Amino acid sequence: MSDAAGHAYLVVPDDGPGHGVLVLHSWWGLTPAVKAVVEALADAGYTALAPDLLDGARPADGDEARDVLAASDPNETAALVLSSIVALRAHSADPDGPVAVVGFSMGASWALWAATRQPDSVDAVVAYYGVQNIDFDALSAPVLGHFAETDPLVTDDDLVEMQAHLLLLDKHVEVHHYPGTGHWFAESGAGDHHDPEAAALAWERTLEFLAAHTR
Structure with a gap:
């Protein structure tokens, strides 16, 4: 079952609700590429939900994307992320249980934030080329990170600092680097930035990680 009502995309597995x-x-x-991720998760047995964090906007390039983000209210985005967890639970196998969060770039930063802001609500985080500079002390979910070899948006220092912070706090963190890739490598709608081979490997690792930490 799929539902695209409002600014969100929800897919429930055909054989019944799964872990959110x-x-x-x-x-x-x-984008259609994001909806494809939701559908792939449902095919793997998960109830998956993607909220529209840009309220319908579809930036055509990086400059437009920056303008859209500059005009947005981060407090409203934060509230949408947290309310989406509640909405997802209602369609999941365990309406009272935690959910996993998979984020891409900006979405990865929000995923890490949500898992730290509401640790009892999130049981696993998968971050595709996105970092956070926050206090991770409250984080309880294991973290899987997929990062490009060359990335102007996520510096090596940013990643090393976050990974060191997590390890010093004795958090479960697993990081993979993908040779020859850049930012957006896992997104099928990213044109020349998309690396199908690296994306497939990252997706395989994502499913293995979710299976190990959510069931």
Whole structure:
């Protein structure tokens, strides 16, 4: 069952609700590529929901995306992320249980934030080329990170600092680097930035990680 009502995309597996996975998109918005991720998660047995963090906007390039984000209210986005967890639970196998969060770029930063802001609500985080500079002390969910070899939006220092912070706090963190890739490598709608081979490997690792930590 799929539901695209409002600015969100929900897919429930045909054989019934599964563990909830929240999908948080990059600054390109709720694109067909993001919806494909939701559908792939449902095919794997998860109830998946992708809220539209840009309220319908579909930036055509990086400059437009920056303008859209500059005009947005981060407090409203934060509230949408947290309310989406509640909405997802209602359609999941366990309405009272936690959900996993998979985020891409900007969405990965929000995923890490949500898992730290509401640790009892999130049981796993998958971050595609996105970091956070926050206090992770409250984080309880294991974290899987997929990062590009060359990335102007996520510096090596940013990643090393976050990973070191998590390890110093004795958090479960697993990081993979993908040679020859850049930012957006896992997103099928990213044109030349998309690397199908690296994306497939990252997706395989994502499903293995979710299976190990959510069931």
